[in-house]
Amino acid sequence: MAEDLKEIYEKKLNLDEIEVEGKLVFVRVDYNVPLDDNGSITDDTRIVGSLPTVRYLLEHKARIILASHLGRPKDKPTLALSLKPVAIRLGELLGQEIIFTNDCIGEEVAATKKKVQPGQIILLENLRFHSGETKNNEQFIAELAAGIDIFVNDAFGTSHRDQSSMTGIPRHVPVSVTGFLVKREIDHFLDLMSAPQKPFVAILGGAKVSDKIKIIQKLLERVDTILIGGGMAYTFLKALKYEVGNSLVEPERLDVAQGLMDEAKDLGIEFLLPVDNVVAKKTDDEVKTSIVRNENIPSSWMALDIGPETVRLYSDKIRKAKTVFWNGPMGVFEKEQFQGGTLAIAKAVAECKGKSVVGGGDSVAAINMFGLEKKITHLSTGGGASLEFIQGILLPGITVLSDRT
Ligand code: AMP
Numbered sequence: 001m002a003e004d005l006k007e008i009y010e011k012k013l014n015l016d017e018i019e020v021e022g023k024l025v026f027v028r029v030d031y032n033v034p035l036d037d038n039g040s041i042t043d044d045t046r047i048v049g050s051l052p053t054v055r056y057l058l059e060h061k062a063r064i065i066l067a068s069h070l071g072r073p074k075d076k077p078t079l080a081l082s083l084k085p086v087a088i089r090l091g092e093l094l095g096q097e098i099i100f101t102n103d104c105i106g107e108e109v110a111a112t113k114k115k116v117q118p119g120q121i122i123l124l125e126n127l128r129f130h131s132g133e134t135k136n137n138e139q140f141i142a143e144l145a146a147g148i149d150i151f152v153n154d155a156f157g158t159s160h161r162d163q164s165s166m167t168g169i170p171r172h173v174p175v176s177v178t179g180f181l182v183k184r185e186i187d188h189f190l191d192l193m194s195a196p197q198k199p200f201v202a203i204l205g206g207a208k209v210s211d212k213i214k215i216i217q218k219l220l221e222r223v224d225t226i227l228i229g230g231g232m233a234y235t236f237l238k239a240l241k242y243e244v245g246n247s248l249v250e251p252e253r254l255d256v257a258q259g260l261m262d263e264a265k266d267l268g269i270e271f272l273l274p275v276d277n278v279v280a281k282k283t284d285d286e287v288k289t290s291i292v293r294n295e296n297i298p299s300s301w302m303a304l305d306i307g308p309e310t311v312r313l314y315s316d317k318i319r320k321a322k323t324v325f326w327n328g329p330m331g332v333f334e335k336e337q338f339q340g341g342t343l344a345i346a347k348a349v350a351e352c353k354g355k356s357v358v359g360g361g362d363s364v365a366a367i368n369m370f371g372l373e374k375k376i377t378h379l380s381t382g383g384g385a386s387l388e389f390i391q392g393i394l395l396p397g398i399t400v401l402s403d404r405t
Contacts, residue, residue, distance in 0.1 A: 005392055005394065006190055006194050008394065008399060009186050009190060009398060010190070011403040011404055012177070012178050012186075012398060012401045012402070012403065012404070013175070013176075013177040013178070013401065013402045013403065013404050014177055014178050014180075014183050015053060015056060015057075015152055015177050015178065015179055015180060015183075016056070016180075017177070017404070018150065018175055018177060020057060020060045020061075020062040020150060021060055021061045021062065021118065022061060022062070022063070022118055023062055023063065023149040023150050024062075024063045024065065024113065024116070024147055024148050024149050024150075025057055025062045025063065025064055025065065025148070025149065025150045025151075025152060026065045026067065026144070026145070026148045026150070026151050026152070026169060026173070027050075027053060027054070027057070027064065027065065027066050027067070027152040027154055027179060028067055028068070028151070028152065028153050028154065028155045028158070028165050028166060028169070028397075029046075029050045029053075029066050029067070029068045029154050029155055029179075030046050030049075030050075030068060030154070030155035030156065030157045030158055030381060031046055031047060031050070031066075031068035031070060031083060031086045032046065032068065032069060032070050032071065032157070032158075033045075033046050033047065033070070033086060035070075035071075035080070035081075035085070039080060039082075039085055040085065041085055041086065041089055043368070044089055044093075045368070045381075046381065047086060047089055047090055047093065048093065049181050049381055050066075050090075050154055050179075050181065051093060051094070052180040052181065053152060053154045053179035053180045053181060054066070054090075054094065054121065055094075056180065057152075058094070058096075058119055058121070061118035061119055062118065062119075062150075063116045063117065063118055063120060064116075064120065064121045064122065065113065065116070065121075065122045065124065065148070066090075066121060066122065066123045066124065067104060067123075067124040067127055067144070067165055068083060068086075068126070068127065068155065069126060069127045069128040069133065069158070069165075070082075070083055070086070070126045070128070071126075071128075072128065073126060073128050073129055075128070075129070075130065075131035075134075076129060077125075077126075077129045078126075078129070081126055081128075081129075082125065082126060083100070083123060083124075083125055083126050084100055084125075086123065087100040087123045090121075090123065094121075096121070098121050098122075098123050099112060099116065099120060099121065099122045099123070100122075100123050100125070101122060101123070101124050101125060102125055103124070103125050103129070104124040104125050104126070104127050104129065104130065104144065105130065105132075105140065105143040105144060106143075109122075109124060109143075110143075110146065110147075113146070113147050114147070127144075127164070127165050132164055133163055133164050133165060134163050134164075135164075136162070136163065136164050136167075136168055137164065138168075140164055140168075141164045141168035141169060141171075141172060142172065144164065144165060144168070144169055145168070145169045145172035145173055148169065148172075148173045149173065149174060149175070150173065150174070150175050150176070150177065151169050151170050151173045151175070151176040151177070151401075152176075152177055152178070152179045153166065153170075153176070153177070153178055153179060153182050153397055153398065153401060154178075154179025154180070154181045154182055155182070155397070156181060156182045156185040156380070156381050156382040156385055156386075157381050157382035157383070157384070157385055158382075158385070158397060159182065159382065159385045159395040159396070159397035159398050160382075160384055160385040160388045160393070160395050160396070160397070161396070161397065162396045162397075166396070166397035166400075167396050167397055167400045170400045170401060170402075171400065175402050176400065176401040176402045177401060177402060178398065178401060181381065182398065184378070185378075185380060185381065185382065185385075185386070185389075186398065188357055188377070188378040188380075189357070189380075189386065189389045189390065191355075192323065192325060192355075192357050192390075193222060193389075193390060193392075196222060196223075196322075196323040196355075197322035197323050197354060197355065198224055198322055198323070199224040199225060199317075199320065199321050199322060199323075200222060200223045200224050200225075200321065200322070200323040200324075200325075201223065201224065201225045201226075201227065201317050201318055201321040201323070201324050201325075202219045202223045202225070202226050202227070202324075202325045202326075203226075203227045203229065203314070203318065203324065203325070203326040203327070203328075203345060203349070204216065204219075204226065204227070204228055204229070204230075204232070204326075204327055204328055205228070205229040205230030205232065205233075205327070205328030205329050205330045205331075205342070205345075205363070206230045206231065206232060206327070206328025206329060206360070206362065207230065207231040207232065207248060207328075208231065208232055208248070208250060209232040209235045209236070209250055209253045209256065209257055210250055210253055212232060212327075212328070213253075213256055213260070214391050215327070215387055215390055215391060216260050217260070217263075218390055218391050218392060219325070219390070220260075220263055220264060220267055220269055223269060223325075224269060224270065225269065225270040225271075225272065225317050225321075226264065226269065226270070226271050226272065227272050227314045227317060227318075228271070228272065228273050228274070229274060229306045229310070229314070229328070229329075229330035229331070229341060229345070230328050230329055230330055230331060231247070231248035232248075232328075233273055233274050233303075233306070234247035234248055234249050234303055235248075235249050235250045235253050235254060235257045236257045236260075236261065236273050237273055237274070237294055238251075238254060238257075239254045239255075239257040239258040239261070240258075240261075240273075242294045242295065242297070243297060243299065244294075244297050244303060245279070245297045245298055245299050245300060245301045245302060245303070246299075246300060246301060246302045247297065247302045247303040247304075248302070270317075272313065272314070272317070273294075274294065274303075274306045274307065274310040275293060275294060275307070275309050275310050275313065276291055276292065276293045276294070276306070276307030276308065276309045276310055277291070277292060277293075277294065277297065277303035277304075277305065277306060277307050277310075278290075278291055278303070278304055278305035278306070278307055278331065278337070278338060278340065278341070279291075279292055279297055279298065279301040279302060279303050279304065280301060280302060280304055280337070280338075281300065281301055281302070282302070283302075283304060283332055283335055283338070285335065285336075285337075287337070289304075289337050289338075291307045291308065292307075293307075293309075304331050304332045304335075304338040305330060305331025305332065305333075305338040305339070305340060305341040305342070306330045306331060306341035306345075307341070308340075310341070311340070311341055311344040311345070314345060314348065315344060315345070315347075315348035318345070318348040318349055318351075318352050319348055319351055319352055321352055321354050322354035322355070323354050323355050323356075323357075324349055324352050324354060324355070324356045324357070325356075325357050325358075325359070325390075326345070326349055326356070326357070326358045326359075326363050327358070327359050327360040327363055327386075327387065328360055328362060328363055329342040329362050329363060329366055330342045330344075330345050333362070333366055333369075342363075342366050343366070343370055346363075346366050346367050346370050346372055347370070347372065349367075349372075349376065350367075350372040350375035350376060351375070355377045355378075356375075356376045356377045356378070357376075357377060357378045357380065358376050358378070358379050358380065359380035359382070359383065359386035359387065359390075360380075360383045360386065360387065361383040362383075364379050364380065364383075367379060
């Protein structure tokens with residue numbers, strides 16, 4: 001991580017450094033929660049994640065407005081993507097009434113903003129019911145920002161997006177700060193990329209190498225060991241001339257994969273690939289599976305998880321690490337028969353006594369699925385945002401915030 005990047009982030013004002021009493025405070029939260037077919041919230045982690053900031057504002061008698069997007073409503077009101085169920089859940093968690101408005105701009109919102117008292121909370125309807133949110137429409141931004149004294153970014157997962165509620169509003173209000181959730185994310189990732197304790201082990205999985213090339217390159221500047229799993233492992237193995245059957249391979253990335261392995265070797269970094277694999281003809285529930293070493297992957301079969309010997313090898317490295325970063329599952333973990341590798345790695349990360357950071361939707365989902373969330377130092381709320389952070393890309397939703405003077 002370039003030092004200037006660290007300097008830019010560390011200069012940003014945080015919520016606990018400003019006076020909020022009586023002020024109209026607009027908090028951009030991330031309430032993009034999963035819903036089932038009946039519109040019930042299946043996981044309220046994101047709502048719970050916003051509570052430290054919301055409670056702080058309540059205790060300090062701010063007049064609070066919360067806003068978020070939910071899903072992809074295609075620029076028009078969509079009943080199934082209403083934030084109303086979130087207002088109910090938030091009200092239950094806080095034990096107080098949430099004033100819910102049926103739109104995020106317009107007369108009802110303007111009138112409610114005027115009436116809201118210190119210690120009261122308004123939740124606006126889904127920001128993406130208007131095209132203005134993703135299109136940075138100035139009129140839309142001006143309406144959202146009208147009357148607001150303070151803007152708080154507490155939506156880390158959307159901080160890599162240059163959109164109205166993230167980067168537009170801060171340009172119209174006197175002070176913009178990080179909320180507690182965003183501050184925590186920044187601190188953990190800055191620590192990970194600027195002063196990691198050694199040995200630093202990075203575990204990368206998921207489907208494709210192409211999505212992870214830049215991350216691997218950046219991590220090579222910092223880590224001692226890289227452990228590769230998931231579909232992306234087979235492009236590396238293919239580059240090493242293994243016959244990988246019908247496993248996922250990106251033929252146009254073979255050179256890049258070889259280049260990354262060469263770079264790791266030049267830098268003296270351990271770059272490990274699976275040594276054995278769980279293979280099957282397809283991913284069906286009833287399909288027969290087998291465990292084979294790399295040189296024995298049958299021609300019409302696919303490698304869909306890392307095997308037990310790889311698990312042992314990787315777990316040993318992870319347990320001995322002082323810093324671990326994990327992104328991406330080790331196999332097709334959505335299916336029980338290809339879940340073992342991801343589960344074992346999740347357990348090893350949980351057992352690691354050093355600092356553990358897990359980023360990316362699927363690896364976080366795996367940690368939650370296995371009930372290991374309390375054993376991880378930091379579970380990031382932002383998949384895309386955390387990967388961009390590690391690559392050293394400045395997140396526009398954070399850079400736009402006010403600097404400490
Ligand atoms: P990503 O979004 O890149 O983190 O990839 C996550 C997806 O990769 C998950 O849906 C997994 O099912 C899939 N995946 C993991 N391992 C494999 C594999 N060996 N073959 C095919 N897909 C995989």
